[in-house]
Amino acid sequence: MGTRNNKKPVDVMLVKIRELCNGTFIGKDLLDPDIKDFVWKYNLDDQLLHRLIKTMKKRGKHKKQDLRDMDERIGNAKHPSGLLVRMLEGIEEHGKMPPAPGWLVQGGHAGSARREPADTKEPKKSSRSRSRSRER
Numbered sequence: 001m002g003t004r005n006n007k008k009p010v011d012v013m014l015v016k017i018r019e020l021c022n023g024t025f026i027g028k029d030l031l032d033p034d035i036k037d038f039v040w041k042y043n044l045d046d047q048l049l050h051r052l053i054k055t056m057k058k059r060g061k062h063k064k065q066d067l068r069d070m071d072e073r074i075g076n077a078k079h080p081s082g083l084l085v086r087m088l089e090g091i092e093e094h095g096k097m098p099p100a101p102g103w104l105v106q107g108g109h110a111g112s113a114r115r116e117p118a119d120t121k122e123p124k125k126s127s128r129s130r131s132r133s134r135e136r
Contacts (some may be wrong), residue, residue, distance in 0.1 A: 070097075
């Protein structure tokens with residue numbers, strides 16, 4: 001994963017060795033095709049990848065549906081990583097996917113909702129003219 005983010009291979013190896021020593025290495029969990037596809041699609045950094053794997057391990061039979069729900073919501077997000085962090089926090093705290101943000105469900109369907117500008121009216125034109133001639 002790290003070499004994809006322009007990191008030197010030796011640096012990536014040192015990080016992985018440190019993870020092995022600390023007991024935090026998540027290598028075998030990357031073999032899960034659902035998580036692997038999700039991570040590659042959104043180019044998640046190592047820290048967020050680790051958190052996603054840790055959270056999905058606890059989800060058991062709900063993992064596939066959670067990944068589908070996250071994919072649907074993140075697809076329309078301006079900042080996918082930030083939204084993913086919020087969803088993972090909700091899952092960790094409450095044991096279920098948190099409700100979608102208001103801007104995402106505004107149109108009634110999470111997949112097609114887009115944020116609309118609050119005021120779409122034309123601005124009023126001033127009745128005064130700004131160009132006045134100066135008399136001296």
